[in-house]
Amino acid sequence: MIVAEQKPLEEIQRMIAPYEKVLILGCGTCMTVCGAGGEREVSFLHSALRLAQARTGSNTHQFSEYTVKRQCDPEFMALIADRAREVDAILSLGCGIGVQVAAEHFPDTPVLPGVNTSFMGTITELGVWDERCAACGDCRLAETAGICPITRCTKGILNGPCAGTKNGKCEANKDIDCAWILIYERLERLGQLEKMRRYYPPRNFRTIPRPRRLVNLVKADMEEGNG
Amino acid sequence: MPASNFSVSRKASFDDSLMPPCQIACPLHMEIGEYVDLIAQGRVMEALQVIRSGNPFPAICAYVCTHPCEDACRRGQVDHPIAIRALKRFAIEFGGDRMIQEEARTTYSEKVAVVGSGPAGLAAAYYLRKLGYPVTIFEAHSALGGMLRVGIPQYRLPREVLDIEVQRLTQMGVEIRTNTRVVSLDLLFELGYKAVFITVGAHQGLRLGIEGEESPGVVDGATFLREVNLGFQPSVGTSVAAVGGGNVAIDAARTALRLGAKEVKILYRRTRAEMPADPAEIEQALEEGVEICFLVAPIKITRENKRLRVTCIRFELGEPDASGRPRPVPIQGSEFDMEFDTLITAIGQAPRIPEDFHLRIGKGSTIQVDPVTLLTNRPGVFAGGDAVTGPATVTQALAAGRQAAQRIDEYLRHKYPLPQKEKPPIAKELLPKTIEVIRKAHRLEPERLAPQERVQGFRPIELIYDWQSAVDEARRCLRCGMGAEILFQDRCATCLNCLRVCPYHVPYLDENGTIQIPADQCQACGICVAECPAQAIVLRKPRDRRYIDEELHHVFSTAKQSGFRPLIVGFACQYGLFGTGTLSGLWKEAQASISIVPVLCVATVEPEHILRAFEMGAEGVFVAGCGEQCAREDTRFWVKQRVEKVRKALGQMGLEPERVQAFNVRVKEEDPVQRLHQFTEQISQLYLAAVLAQEVKT
Numbered sequence: 001m002i003v004a005e006q007k008p009l010e011e012i013q014r015m016i017a018p019y020e021k022v023l024i025l026g027c028g029t030c031m032t033v034c035g036a037g038g039e040r041e042v043s044f045l046h047s048a049l050r051l052a053q054a055r056t057g058s059n060t061h062q063f064s065e066y067t068v069k070r071q072c073d074p075e076f077m078a079l080i081a082d083r084a085r086e087v088d089a090i091l092s093l094g095c096g097i098g099v100q101v102a103a104e105h106f107p108d109t110p111v112l113p114g115v116n117t118s119f120m121g122t123i124t125e126l127g128v129w130d131e132r133c134a135a136c137g138d139c140r141l142a143e144t145a146g147i148c149p150i151t152r153c154t155k156g157i158l159n160g161p162c163a164g165t166k167n168g169k170c171e172a173n174k175d176i177d178c179a180w181i182l183i184y185e186r187l188e189r190l191g192q193l194e195k196m197r198r199y200y201p202p203r204n205f206r207t208i209p210r211p212r213r214l215v216n217l218v219k220a221d222m223e224e225g226n227g
Numbered sequence: 228m229p230a231s232n233f234s235v236s237r238k239a240s241f242d243d244s245l246m247p248p249c250q251i252a253c254p255l256h257m258e259i260g261e262y263v264d265l266i267a268q269g270r271v272m273e274a275l276q277v278i279r280s281g282n283p284f285p286a287i288c289a290y291v292c293t294h295p296c297e298d299a300c301r302r303g304q305v306d307h308p309i310a311i312r313a314l315k316r317f318a319i320e321f322g323g324d325r326m327i328q329e330e331a332r333t334t335y336s337e338k339v340a341v342v343g344s345g346p347a348g349l350a351a352a353y354y355l356r357k358l359g360y361p362v363t364i365f366e367a368h369s370a371l372g373g374m375l376r377v378g379i380p381q382y383r384l385p386r387e388v389l390d391i392e393v394q395r396l397t398q399m400g401v402e403i404r405t406n407t408r409v410v411s412l413d414l415l416f417e418l419g420y421k422a423v424f425i426t427v428g429a430h431q432g433l434r435l436g437i438e439g440e441e442s443p444g445v446v447d448g449a450t451f452l453r454e455v456n457l458g459f460q461p462s463v464g465t466s467v468a469a470v471g472g473g474n475v476a477i478d479a480a481r482t483a484l485r486l487g488a489k490e491v492k493i494l495y496r497r498t499r500a501e502m503p504a505d506p507a508e509i510e511q512a513l514e515e516g517v518e519i520c521f522l523v524a525p526i527k528i529t530r531e532n533k534r535l536r537v538t539c540i541r542f543e544l545g546e547p548d549a550s551g552r553p554r555p556v557p558i559q560g561s562e563f564d565m566e567f568d569t570l571i572t573a574i575g576q577a578p579r580i581p582e583d584f585h586l587r588i589g590k591g592s593t594i595q596v597d598p599v600t601l602l603t604n605r606p607g608v609f610a611g612g613d614a615v616t617g618p619a620t621v622t623q624a625l626a627a628g629r630q631a632a633q634r635i636d637e638y639l640r641h642k643y644p645l646p647q648k649e650k651p652p653i654a655k656e657l658l659p660k661t662i663e664v665i666r667k668a669h670r671l672e673p674e675r676l677a678p679q680e681r682v683q684g685f686r687p688i689e690l691i692y693d694w695q696s697a698v699d700e701a702r703r704c705l706r707c708g709m710g711a712e713i714l715f716q717d718r719c720a721t722c723l724n725c726l727r728v729c730p731y732h733v734p735y736l737d738e739n740g741t742i743q744i745p746a747d748q749c750q751a752c753g754i755c756v757a758e759c760p761a762q763a764i765v766l767r768k769p770r771d772r773r774y775i776d777e778e779l780h781h782v783f784s785t786a787k788q789s790g791f792r793p794l795i796v797g798f799a800c801q802y803g804l805f806g807t808g809t810l811s812g813l814w815k816e817a818q819a820s821i822s823i824v825p826v827l828c829v830a831t832v833e834p835e836h837i838l839r840a841f842e843m844g845a846e847g848v849f850v851a852g853c854g855e856q857c858a859r860e861d862t863r864f865w866v867k868q869r870v871e872k873v874r875k876a877l878g879q880m881g882l883e884p885e886r887v888q889a890f891n892v893r894v895k896e897e898d899p900v901q902r903l904h905q906f907t908e909q910i911s912q913l914y915l916a917a918v919l920a921q922e923v924k925t
Contacts, residue, residue, distance in 0.1 A: 009879035028761060033722035038760035040835070044876075047838035052880035054842055067761075069717075126727045 001122070002030040002095045003129045004115040006041060009048055012091065015112045016049075019089035020060060024049075024114070025080070025102065026067030027094035034129060036115045037093025039067045045093070045114065071098025077105035084109055137208050143195050145186035152179035158200040244767040245653040245708035245746055249311060252299035254626035256649070257281035259296050259311055260706060266314055267701035268801050268825075269694075275322030278315060283353040283625060284346070284392045286324055287375060289316035290384045290687070293505055293620045301707055304657045307670035309704050313689070316673070317697040325391060331399040334359030337421040337639045341365065342409045345373020346621045347426040347612030349396065350628025351635070356399045358636050363420070364401060367408040368457070371396075373428050374613070375621065377453040378475070380482050381685035411583050412608060422607045422635045425584070425594060426628065429613035433575040435470065439528030440572070444535050448475040448573030455482055464568020466490040468537065470525060471573035472502040473618075477509060479571040480517045484682045491517045492565075496524040496542050496555040511688070514678040522555065526562070528570065535567045578614040586610070591617045600644050601627070601634045609635055653708040654747035661748045664731050666858055671700040702802055702856065709768040710749025711756055713742065718763040725755035725764060730859050752859055753831035757869075771827050775836045782822040783843045791820035793846035793914035795907060798832045801825040803853025803891075819846075819907045828857070829889075830865040837873045837887060847886045847910035848873075851899065854891035863891075883913055 016022050024042050032038025046065045053061055066083055068076040071094030077084075084090060089110045092099045096117040103111040119131035134151045140158070141148060150156045154172040160180030164171030168181045187193050249259040258277050265274035278285045292312050300308030318324075339355050341348045344366040352362045370376050371393045375384060397403060409415065415423050432447025434440060446461075448469065454461050467483040469476045472495040480491045493512075495502060498521045502509060513519070520539075527538040541561035544553035577592040587604040589595040594603055594610040601609045611627035613619055637644045657665075674690045675681075681688045692700065710733075713719050721742055726734040733748045734755065744755070744764070751771065756764045766772050779796070786794050824840075826832055829852040840848045850866050866889045874884035890902045 009876060028718060028720055032720040032760045035724075035760050038720065038722075039718060039762040040760045040833070043762070044835050044838065044872075047835050047842060048876045048880065051838055051842040055880060055882065067718075126724075 001033055001120065002097075002117060003034045003119055003121045003131075004031060004036040004095050004117045006036050006045065006093070006115050007113070009052065012045070012049070012112075012114055013052060016061065016089060016091060019087075019110065021062045021064070021087040021089075022049075023080075023083055023087040023090045024063060024065040025071065025090050025092045025094065025098075026065070027071040027092075027098050028067055028069040029072075030095060031071075031093055031098070031115065032067075034123075035127075042067050042093055045091075071095075072101055074101055074105050077102055081106075136203075136205075137212065138203060140200070143198075143200070144183045145190060145192065145195070147179055147183045147186060149179050149183065152177075152182070158203065242767070242769055243712060243714075244650065246650040247653055247707035247709075248299040248301055248655050249296035249309075249707075251652050252295040254295070254620070254623045255282050255629065257296075260704065260709065262318060263309060263311065263314055263701045263704045264706065266318055267698055267704065269698055271318050271322045274318040275324055275327075278318055278322075279324075279327065283350045283629070285315060286319050286388045287346070287384065287392060288312070288622060288625070289319045290388060290689075291375075291379055291621050293622070295620075295622075299655070301655070301657055302703055302705055305662050305665045305705070306667045310670055310672055310700050313673050313692060314697060314701055316689070317692040320691050321694070321697075327395075329353075329395045329399050331356040332359060333361055333400070335639070336361075338363065338419055339635060339639075340409075340415045340418075340420040340423045341426065342415075342423060343367075343373060343426040343428055343612070343614070344371040344403075345426055345428045345612055346375055346624035347628040347631070348373065348424065349392070350625040351424045351426065351611070351631045352396060352401045352628075353399070354629050354632030355635060356396070356401050358632065360636070360639070362401045364396075364403050365407045365409045366403070366405045369406055371403060371405065373426075374430075377430075377456045378449065378478075379456075380452065380478050380485075381456070382481070382485070382681065382688055383478070385687050410581060412585070412605065416607070422609065422639055424628075424631050424635060425580075425586070425603070425608060425610040425614060426612040426624075426631075427578060427580065427614045429576045429578040429593075429618050431577050431579040431592070432572060433577060435525065435572050435574060437526055437528065439530065442528055442530040442535065444530065444533075444568065445528060445570045445572065448479045448571050449576050451479055451571050452482060455486070460486065462486075463488050464534075466492075466567045467569045467571065468492045468494055468525075468565070468567045469571040469573055470494045471575070472497060472504060473573060473575070474504045474508060475576070475618075476571075476573035477504045477512050477517075479573050481512050481515060481682075483569070483571070484515055484517065485685060488569075492567075493517060493519040494523045494525060494539065495519060495521055497544065497552065498522060501552045511675075511678075511681075515682050516678070524555075525570070533568075535570055537565050537567060537570060538562055539565060576613075576618045578617070580614065584608075593617055599634075599646075600638070601631050602638070607638070609638075650708075656747075658748055661731050661733065661750075665705070665750065666860070668699075668703050670703070671696045698802070699856070702858070706751040708746065709766060709771060710746050710751040711744050711753065711764050712746065712767055713744060713763050714765045715761070715763040718761040720761050722760055724758050724760060728754050728758045728865075730754065730861055750858070751827075753827050754859075754861075754865055757831045757833045757865070766827070775824060775826070775832075776839065778824045779836070779839055779843055782824060786820055786822055786844075789820055793819050793910055794844055795819045795821045795847045795849065795910055796840040796845040797821060797823045797849045797851055797903075798826050798829060798836065798840075799823050799851040800829050800853040800857070801827060803851065803856060819911055821903075821907070828852075828859075828862060830859070830862045832866070832869060834869045834872045834876075837869065838876065841877075841882075841886070846914045847888070847906065849887070849903065849906055850889040851903075852889070852891045863889075885909065886913065 024046050026037050026039055026042035042065045046063055049063055070076050084106045090102055091112050091114045092102050093114040099111055099113045120133045121129050121131040124130045131151055136150050153160055154170050161178055165178040165181055168178055170176050170178045187195055247260050250256050258281055262274040262277040294312040296311045297308040302308050338361045341352045341364045344364050352364050355362045372389050375389055412423055430449050432449040463483050463486050467488040469480040476493055480493050483491050522542040523539050525537045526540050529536045541558045542555035543558055545556040548554040587595045594615050596603050596610050596615050601611050603610050609631050611631045612624045673692045676688045731750050734742055734744045737743050753766055829850050832850055837848050852862055870887050870889045873887050878884045888906050
């Protein structure tokens with residue numbers, strides 16, 4: 001799941017300053033789950049912005065709020081077309097994808113990001129989120145016992161651990177576990193320690209062309225199909 | 228109101244609560260959860276209103292109800308059931324029941340006769356009169372009440388309580404004919420009555436059927452209690468035996484003690500486990516010195532020298548009989564003799580229906596009726612109460628009376644009798660894992676007179692709760708059937724927050740990956756409601772949802788009128804607030820205008836609510852929990868989370884974070900009044916500083 005955190009109020013206030021009517025747009029999927037931009041956060045931000053405005057005595061902004069099920073699909077954007085037409089800007093509490101889909105869908109309306117999209121991760125305990133995947137496009141988890149060294153090793157090395165590991169912790173951040181020690185322990189548990197003894201050649205990150213695209217359909221050849 | 232909240236307000240009044248076991252068990256289906264909750268909040272007069280809306284004579288039930296609700300109460304699975312009857316008594320006494328006047332207007336011309344004035348007859352008269360019918364009660368005895376008057380001893384039901392209820396019926400315009408035994412139903416119809424309700428009770432004591440039962444000194448329980456209750460003082464001698472294991476045997480034995488008997492025994496042919504009498508009554512009888520001889524019954528009575536020689540036989544328990552209780556089997560050769568001055572037989576009672584009524588009589592001399600319409604074999608003649616069911620409880624009789632009134636109305640108005648729509652019931656059992664995490668709290672009982680004081684006379688033996696005990700007892704209620712539900716499934720992102728925050732581990736993920744909140748386990752604390760990021764969860768009872776926006780609007784419109792600044796808004800636990808009266812001291816010498824928004828639990832206060840209070844003009848907000856009284860351990864944790872979130876937001880908009888405070892009432896080590904006074908002072912200073920700064924600017 002995509003994890004994000006809401007931007008500081010000051011930053012949001014600065015962003016929306018030029019616009020009178022602002023729609024705060026929540027997202028009902030990842031942003032709801034990670035507590036950055038669901039129905040509840042939208043209404044909290046709405047209240048906070050109104051209150052902040054009331055304290056300064058200015059009445060520049062008019063806010064409205066709405067939460068769609070998912071901002072990363074244009075069909076959901078179509079549902080708020082009327083609302084979008086009435087505002088000067090959309091403050092999207094969707095992840096970076098949601099913001100861009102909204103921007104593409106509403107070419108004449110500025111779309112502003114209300115959250116900082118952080119990473120792809122999981123909840124490790126109530127209110128604590130941890131990164132798990134870097135979306136590198138070349139998954140090696142089969143060799144590393146289901147623990148990703150690209151994401152979870154600070155250095156992202158493929159042949160670990162490095163000399164900086166002490167008592168299972170990382171030299172760069174002494175509070176986090178050394179990914180390679182975790183990999184070692186799990187491989188030992190699975191009886192696959194031979195995977196540690198192999199050498200993994202460096203990966204060529206230049207082979208990842210950005211922006212990436214996935215095509216999952218075969219382009220239909222009309223003539224062949226009609227045959 | 229934000230656009231996306233539209234659906235919330237649309238569904239605001241939708242009550243999706245389930246019927247709790249106590250309400251199912253009550254023959255009147257009284258809204259027990261509702262009034263217990265109101266008592267817990269200290270809203271006793273409202274509790275009384277709820278009680279009166281579901282029961283025509285609640286004061287009577289408050290004394291004598293056998294409280295099947297308490298037997299069904301799910302708190303009993305945790306520690307002890309809620310003392311529902313005693314709480315009702317508290318609401319009756321503290322809510323001012325005596326001052327309530329009933330009114331009724333005659334809207335129909337069809338006269339209805341009620342034959343018999345026991346609880347069923349009184350209830351039928353009450354409801355028929357409310358419906359607008361002219362009603363006449365015919366009573367053979369000199370005063371109304373039936374078994375309430377002639378059967379139940381005065382120490383269990385003071386007669387003034389009964390008199391007040393009867394008085395109300397007169398106020399409502401019910402015509403009362405005492406000392407009038409109805410001998411013919413035809414005569415009633417000739418007198419112009421269009422419908423008759425027969426509720427003559429079951430006053431005929433069953434006979435033991437043994438030799439010597441006709442001897443002087445042997446009396447049946449119903450007759451004995453009737454004589455005592457009608458003011459005769461029968462002489463019982465010094466040693467008395469009551470035969471039987473029901474409430475009448477216990478009543479007779481305890482009454483005999485109060486008439487001066489020194490030695491009172493109850494002879495019962497089974498054991499204590501099988502006794503049909505109310506366990507509390509048995510306990511009280513034992514306290515007063517009644518001795519119960521189990522597995523014993525008389526087989527012969529001989530009268531010698533003005534005393535009774537009672538030959539008894541011992542029993543052992545055999546296979547279960549038709550009633551499901553083990554059958555007592557006499558032990559051959561175990562006969563023995565005992566001597567008494569009086570023997571009271573109380574092995575059961577049956578109705579005695581005059582043959583001239585021409586009613587079809589069924590098993591146990593009871594009147595046969597259609598179970599739905601309560602109609603007998605004669606058109607326009609209805610029957611109910613003990614005369615139909617055999618000896619039963621007061622509440623069952625009241626329910627029968629209420630049903631009869633409805634059926635008679637349908638009969639007279641030519642309407643098809645329809646069953647009443649009822650809420651679906653909640654499952655009875657709590658899971659062991661739920662029970663484990665529910666905080667245990669002992670049942671509080673009202674005080675009783677000491678046994679030696681009780682037997683001096685016929686004073687009522689149970690006293691009333693003091694305010695604090697009643698509130699504390701009522702707070703033990705588990706609020707069955709009022710729990711949380713996912714009202715907006717389409718919004719649910721299955722984020723599992725509810726599953727993670729529930730202190731009772733109630734929500735779970737079903738095999739389809741959908742989150743479920745089983746209503747029968749939910750304790751209605753509301754934490755998941757406040758933590759759901761999609762705002763998809765609500766509490767089933769609209770009143771618990773507490774539309775805080777509306778409350779705030781109300782608070783601010785009132786505050787605007789007073790014009791007193793600075794304004795402080797407090798979100799306070801509805802139980803810790805009025806119930807305990809702790810916060811009532813807060814307004815004294817307060818230097819600010821303090822308005823309270825009561826909430827179900829402070830853990831249900833959402834950060835948005837606090838922000839909205841500021842937005843509407845509050846200078847400070849406090850959240851006051853009920854402290855040690857809280858049913859949960861983690862309330863403080865959640866309050867802290869929300870308060871910190873708001874403080875952070877306030878800081879970002881240049882407001883002092885200390886404008887939001889959380890504290891508890893009813894915690895020994897911290898005085899909430901003191902804390903609030905400090906807080907008020909702090910807010911006043913901030914307010915003054917802001918006003919000054921504003922003036923300097925201009």
